[in-house]
Amino acid sequence: MRSLTTWLSGVAMATVLAIPAYAADPLKVGFIYVGSIKDGGWSQHHHESAMKMKEHFGDSVELIEQESVPEGADAERVLTQMSLSGADLIFTTSFGFMDPTLNVAKKFPNVKFEHATGYKTAENVSNYSARFYEGRAIEGLIAGNMTSSNKIGYIASFPIPEVIRGINASYIHAAKVNPEVEMRVVWISTWFDPAKEADAATALIEQGADVILQHTDSTAPLAVAEKAGNVIGFGQAADMIEYAPSPRVTSIIDNWAPYYIARVQDVIDGTWEAESTWDGIGAGMVQMGEITDAVPEQVAMEARAMIDSIASGTYHPFTGPLNKQDGSVWLAEGEVADDATLGGMNFYVEGLTGDIPN
Template sequence: MQLKKWLTATAVSLATLYSGQLLADDPLKVGFVYVGPVGDHGWSYEHDLGRKEMEQHFAGKVETTYVENVPEGADAERVITQLAKSGHDVIFTTSFGFMNPTLKASKRFPDVTFEHATGYKRSDNLSTYALRTYEGRYVSGVAAGMTTKTNTIGYIASFPIPEVIRDINSVYMGAKSVNPDIEIKIVWVNTWYDPGKESDAANALMDQGVDVILQHTDSPAPLIAAEKRGVMGIGQASDMSSFAPKSHMFSVRDVWAPHYIRTVEEVMSDSWAPEDYWGGFADDILQIVSINPDLPAELKEAIDSTHKLIKSGEFHPFTGPIKDNQGNEVVPAGHTLTDNELAGVNWYVEGIDATIPN
């Protein structure tokens, strides 16, 4: 009888051990939610490159899933919920409008690790992560201000959220630093990715005398439109040089793989904790790439030196004194906006002749 009990107990122990070993060997399931198609050659494209590099880095220890073209709102909530229900251990949601759906899902699925890009709401199992895109925009503004012959540059804006408003300000301040006569014209397209709308916006700006195009949308359509009309432009989120070899000045590239790898490593080692992560020039998660070799030497030097000043921390675009375009002091002298303050920018800087849409 005792032998039978011992054999039963041993069998149960071995089964438990074997089961635990199987669980330990199962790959970590990581899901991604994209607002655009992976072929947008911009924002979602770069997130997907980061996903692939992260999966390759872990060599079989990670299994990834992605859902593309997810509208911001109720559809996003359904997609995020389905990923959580289907056994995903980590879920990255990669657009500002996914913020509230991700927060709701984090409360419903406390054992899942969530990370939301560009938002500001966190919980015990929800982090936020963003890029210091304003750094690249300032360099872009310097380049645009030195290049324009009409003293008029154009910005194709997606949605009036702090990230976009902040970056418009940064472009303008960069341009103003080298060209006191600069004017910026802004067209809001209310989409992240719509090549037709983006192209129409670029043409509308060029019809108004704009001769340098910048964008906060995700397709290369504005650059292609610029190339057709002999106007210069700057690539957004990924290297867009191949779409407009003559008009492309450089691209500001988002490099997400390091953050994705670090996050998954922390989840695997049980050291992950919610945070508000910002990556920029300093850690090479934001990069200036494919500078057009035909640009004037003086311009290439200005791009390089401005990039180095920001990367080293010697210069921060949002250090006061800064006034808004209503004459109010929004950044006192000697103060540099904190990340929390940067996440709440809802004003245009002095000199921008425009109003922010509701």
């Protein structure tokens, strides 16, 4: 800020020339993405939310982004470079960025970091995630009602609690409405690889699945379902509306923009603190896309009722009685899973077959 300069003219006259202050430097906010910002799903939706944040703040925020960042050492290099370039706040938007985020945060204590879907914090590191399993429960209800073959396919990325929760939630609610249903899980060890995702979807359909769920980022499974015909699927992380009304019959939409706006505002206001956030349908962080006319009206009504009950807190997708895969009791009648158990979930529920990879 430039100072005011006072010029004295004569004995009785003083003229103060006020020179306008320069605008404060914009807050520099960084985002790194594991996939392409045009992946049609996870990374694209984070990018679009970042753009909404930028639109909200205008010139008071400078946005810097890096897409297609591999998890691991490459992420650490990118985060180091962003920090050196003057970033004030960095959002790291994939589970595998967790340790790189913590490592870089130690070296740059004046930079604030926000890590998506992880569980570790530090003095300058927050974490945030969404209760995706709430949306998976609704998908499971629809899948169990709509399958003709009683075979549901699930394309899974990595065996972390977030993904396991989704598998369990969808299976529980599919089996509730259709006790004959089988769920086959294919693990592909990647978040975004359209070729692998397509191969997994093809294999599941060839095994008789007529419903495909995914916890991967591209639209490839929906494209395979569309080509196969008589197979339905769901948008993942983004609406993927281009595949509606079928095979995409609804979608789980991650609504990150309000969180990004709030956390940037906290930095601007000087009130930012490291914290953990885990919100769902009730808070609006998880949203369900339009349920299309391909879904029978009665099933759509049941799905909307479940959305409302989850949002109001009157229903929790993990409510007993529920057993673990080995038949041991997990939750008694009416008992609700606690967040600590859900946060570390490493087991299948009863009825699911196969093993969780190491």
